[in-house]
Amino acid sequence: MVKVSIGVPVYNVEKYLRRCLNSISEQTFTDFEVIMVDDGSLDNSFNICQEYTAKDSRFKLIHQENKGNGGSRNTCLKYMNGEFITWIDSDDVIKPNYLEKLLQVQKETDAQIINCMFYYIKDGTEHYFDYTPIYPNLKRIELSGRDALKTVLLDKYKIIELAGTLVESSLYKGWYCTEGVMYEDFGSKFKLYPRANTVVAIPEQLYGYRQRNNGTIGKTNQPKTFLEELKVSNNMLTNVEKYIYYMDIMNFSEKKIYKESIDYITGYSLYRANMLRSEEDKQLYFEYVNKYKEKLKRYWNM
Secondary structure, three states, X not given: OOOEEEXXXXXXXXXXXXXXXXXXXXXXXXXXXXXXEEOOOOOOHHHHHHHHHHHOOOEEEEEOOOOHHHHHHHHHHHHOOOOEEEEOOOOOEEOOOXXXXXXXXXXXXXXXXXXXXXXXXXXXXXXOOOOOOOOOOOOOEEEEHHHHHHHHHOOOOOOOOOOOEEEEHHXXXXXXXXXXXXXXXXOHHHHHHHHOOEEEEEEEEEEEEEEOOOOOOOOOOOOOOHHHHHHHHHHHHHHHHHHHHHHHHOOOOHHHHHHHHHHHHHHHHHXXXXXXXXXXXXXXXXXXXXXXXXXXXXXXXX
């Protein structure tokens, strides 16, 4: 068994893929495997992946018909043999000490989930966040899995998230990502945090998240039609229901659960609606989301 399995879903990223894979091969910690799943790429991505399997036995490549990012993650999990798992988007990069640092923190804390902060890359330039105005004395956050989930629900610490994360592989037992929708891993924290004994977040910015030319920190293959967006939203609303469930079992007041849920849906739906092409689709989308909000109102008699 290797120490770390690195999952890299790949789809039409020939422009960025070598930078991603080079950042992995240059890790100071070397006991890892890389599971690359080419999800039916239409560009040169598959051939680029083959270059790395030919020169480094730690890199393994699986090709499949397009199933979306969720389907690619499911395939990755089938082939992973590591004690820990981390995911790298195929247009992102990691610092050379990414694995070494996260494993060091894991050894010191015996945590099952370790998060680091991210920086973002735009037009080839790295941009780092100054967190000191928000967290002036931040060195390390160490919480139980339950308390980590609570901070997410309350939006207290932005760094308790799942970008730049090392997870004990046992937490993925029985795991399945919804296929055919974007942001299928949006609710990962709802599944993983309750299973973890300890969640640790460190302030080091070790994960490079690529910002595309559209001005948002995000990926390609964004939904363009109402039906495509509806798939995304159905997945998002399922996660809202998980969100409500966990707030409920943590004894938040009904009014607080309702307010947080509505805020969550409203903010997210505004962001998603802006990706639709036609005004008619946007109107249909808002009607759908508003029906769900009315459902919540009836549920709490508010």
